Amino acid sequence: MQEAMTKSEVPQRGPEVGSVVAGRFVLLELLGEGDTARVFRADDRQSGRQIALKLLLARHRQEPHEYRLLDEGEYLRRIGTSKHVVGLIESGQADDHDGWPFVALELLEGRTLRQHELDAQALPLVVALSHARQIAKALDDCHRANVVHRDLTPANLMVSGDPSQTGCTIRLFDFSHAGSAAGPRLPPGHPDRLTSEFEIIGTSGFIPPEQARAHPAATGMDVYAYGAVLWELLTGSNPLASGTAKEFIAKQRGDGVPVPKMPASARIPESLAQLVNDCLVSDVKLRPSMSAVLERLEDLYAETVRTQLAERPLPVEDRTDAIPPEKLARARSSAFVAAGASAPKKLSLAPIGESDAPTSDKTGSISPEELARMRSGAHVAAGDKTDAISAAELARVRAELQEPAGIVEEPPRPAFARENAPPIDWHDLPDSDGDEFDLDTPRSPSRAWVPVVLLLLLVLGGVIWWFAWGRDESSAEVAAVESKSEASPKASQQQEPSNPEPKDKSAPSEPEPAEIAAPEPEEPEPIEPETTDKDRADKLDHRSSYCAKVRGDAEHALETQQWSKADRLARRSACWSSSTERLRIRVKALAQSERYADCVRAGESQSDKEIQKWVNICRRALP
Incomplete structure (x- = not known):
């Protein structure tokens, strides 16, 4: 391990694994590399725990990115301790590496919200609201310190725990594009600004119009991005996805990307849909503050929890009949x-009051x-x-x-609280001398046997009726139908009885004809094939049982994560009456199997929101 290096000895890529940075951080492994920095897992000699160390790439030394990295540490220092924001350990310039800028951060374990979206199903409303509250609290903590994140996306939200449950924890990280809401309001193109007039900070699909126009940092920018993230939590798709990143920026710089109405399939309260729309308005002055958003979310979350508790059956241990x-x-x-x-x-x-004997x-x-x-x-x-x-x-x-x-x-429980109650386990009284x-x-109840006896009597009566009368009637009806369906030229020459006697019963009481011709050997009824030729696509009928099985197998393959099988079955287009339904299965299977180019080609011409969601995911994953 090296303790210090002169300027000429500093590697072109910066400190590597095994180096000691700032005299206390030992680099263990590279966790990832972005456009401007690399992140290492490191041992902190001072605290004895592992941390994440962010180091600027060598090509960005003495550029605005170097100042942004140092500002990132300063912004996190302003925010201080927050349950939903990554914690700062140290930041500055490493004297033992020629003043190399670094930021030491709390090491977050888990997966990002974006990574979970690839294999996640629609979240229950109470879970989505729980996630939304945590993200809103993170932004509210930032805004209270006059810090604007400016790049809020699911990729910058780390989830610890199961994201399908309310017990997980969400943390906001990556403040490399952050700005100060209390700084000087310098116009675009001003020489003292780190961001040039034509440099766009943020991610396509989450940038508000004023950010696309390179306006100074303002808390309303995060509110707009929060509305897009909240929409994704509730529907699984981005409402602002519009072509390529350049096309999106061009629209936002012009009249702005129109925000659609919340789909009815989301099944969310009207007040929640209104909150999302309020966050996504184009005019930054009309958007609510994060404190107001958080307050409205708290009310919505409390109301949703109360509703679910009222509809939930009581636990078994809380019911008197258990x-x-x-x-x-x-x-x-x-x-x-x-x-x-x-x-x-x-x-x-003896029952009370039934005896004439004196009570005493x-x-x-x-x-x-x-x-x-x-x-x-x-x-x-x-x-x-x-x-x-x-x-x-x-x-x-x-x-x-x-x-x-x-x-x-x-008090008496409502019907739903009694439906799932376990049966009462009655015990016979023990023998006593x-x-x-x-x-x-x-x-044990004295009349507990009565319902059992009545049920047995009903079953016995039904069996007796069937063998006495019902079987003759049904046999006659079945025979009549069979005799009509099996009529043929051969049968017309030699008429069979319309009511053949059953093999397992005695002859009916009606007189038999004098002469009965010997019955012809029964021929098996021809079975109509499900399709005339299921191997030829031009003769497949989507209404056939074969095609129904194809569609069912495709859905099952999707549920069991058999992506190749789901794609193969979804390509049998003749078995689908709806191309949208078929392509929903196919693009998801292609995305999950990491065939991103095929995914884009298969669904880019479709307007369906679900298909476009997967196409956008695949497009972002393309190299």
Whole structure:
């Protein structure tokens, strides 16, 4: 490892793997190289952790890019600690490498949002809103420090965790094009500006009109780009994709790229669609601030979560009908322990009020009047031994009525909360030597067998009817249909009975004709082929079962990521009534299999939004 180098010894490409930069950062491996800088994984000797070290390319020394790299560190220092912005460790010029500019950053693990878009499905609304909130918080933190990112795209958003869930974390990085919202408002072409009049900062599809015209940095530029990113999160496509990058810039410098209406297929609230449109207005003065955007998003997210919670069935453990029997038994018996009862009393299993015997002669039974008083909560004086109701008596009554003591009764659940409830597991009462009723044993309902018996009777009745009457009728109908469909010149010469007798039943009660000709051997019914010639495209019919199978196999291949098979099946154009549906499958399969040129050729002439989304992805991936 080298600790210091003179100007003549500095490699043309800058410090390489194994070098020590600024006396503390040991370069371990190259992570990537862009137009202006290279990023290394490095060990920080001071903190003992790995970091990302950004070093300027040699050809950009003493150019505006060198100042931009140093400004990047300064802007991140202004922002400070933010949960959704990459953290700065150190920045400056390495004295041990002839003042080579560098920026040491927090090492972000994961994949960018753009990388996830290639294989992602449509996000649920609550997940898309969760992502949108995190991105808005990152930009709001930047704007509070008067920093404008000027290159907000899915490629500059790092996702840690599963992006299909709300628990992932999104971080904004790459401030190489950032500018200061509080700096001097120098017009385009001013000699003191780092950006020349004809130099465009940003990425096609996310640049607002004023940025395409090289205006000074303003927070509204990020709001416009945020609207495009939010549109992609909700629909999977970019609303501003318009031809090549040069064509896009030309339109933005002119009248601006028209923003379409949010498609109905997105199925989003009207207030959210309005927020997206507000961010994408051409006039920067009419766009909301990021603080206002974040406030509206918080309300939308809270409302969406409340709606989903109201529609979600309750967990099994929260429903009273899912309480295990052993817990009910313990709850029922706990009242006796609290009342000081040494053993449970005998309980009469006779229904209340059906016996004429006096209540006092029946251990454990109560009169309707006593039951009414207990249910109405009437209190009886403790000194009245005749009418006083102890806690044990109340617990006993609740046990008899199958109302567990000590368990708060919940209000009736709506239908959706009861549909998925598991069946109640009833247990038979254990054998007992006496007539004591064990309160620790779950009680089985006395009439639980009634529905089972009724169901068995219905099934048995249906079987009897079928063998007695239904089978004869259906056999006759089937035979009549078969006799009509099999009519031929040969059959016309020798008429077969219109109602042939079944092979597995006795002869019908009708008198048989005197002479019955011997039946001809049954010929198999000819099976009409699904297609006349499925190997010839000019004879394929998209309504045939063969073509239906082709379309089904293509969809399955797409779902199981068999990209080559999906492309092969989608090329059978005769099996598709809709060329749009077929090309949606094909361009996605070509994009996923990294056949970008074929993907562009297959879908560039189509106007469908889904096809154009994949064509744009493939076009950006072309070398």
